[in-house]
Amino acid sequence: MAWSLPVALFFMTIAGLLILFTLLAIRFPETPRLGVLRIETTRGDRLFISLLGSGFICLIWLFFFGGPLWWALAICLGYAAAVFRWV
Incomplete structure (x- = not known):
């Protein structure tokens, strides 16, 4: 690296x-919250899920589009907002 x-x-x-x-x-x-995944999650759990998912979104973006990741970053921010709202 x-x-x-x-x-x-x-x-x-x-x-x-x-x-x-x-x-x-x-x-x-x-206190843990029960979301759409039907598992109890805390803020830290939702942060981990959003970071892990964002990593996969960026990898998929690079595979299909390559180049700059600005649009992938926008998708990741939307994904993280959705995770913190509904998971």
Whole structure:
């Protein structure tokens, strides 16, 4: 892996999300929620599902379209919003 600015930003974003979700869990404790998948999920579970799904969306985008991932990023953000809303 080439350590470049985009790679550093990616890992800093993931670290920031983990810190943010830890602080949210401390400040606003939550109970697991039952969504459309019929499994109990917490904020952290939904974050993991959205990150994993976004990785697959980007891989599929690269396979079919290649090139820049800006449209894939838009799809990933929509997917993450849907996961946090309904899962």
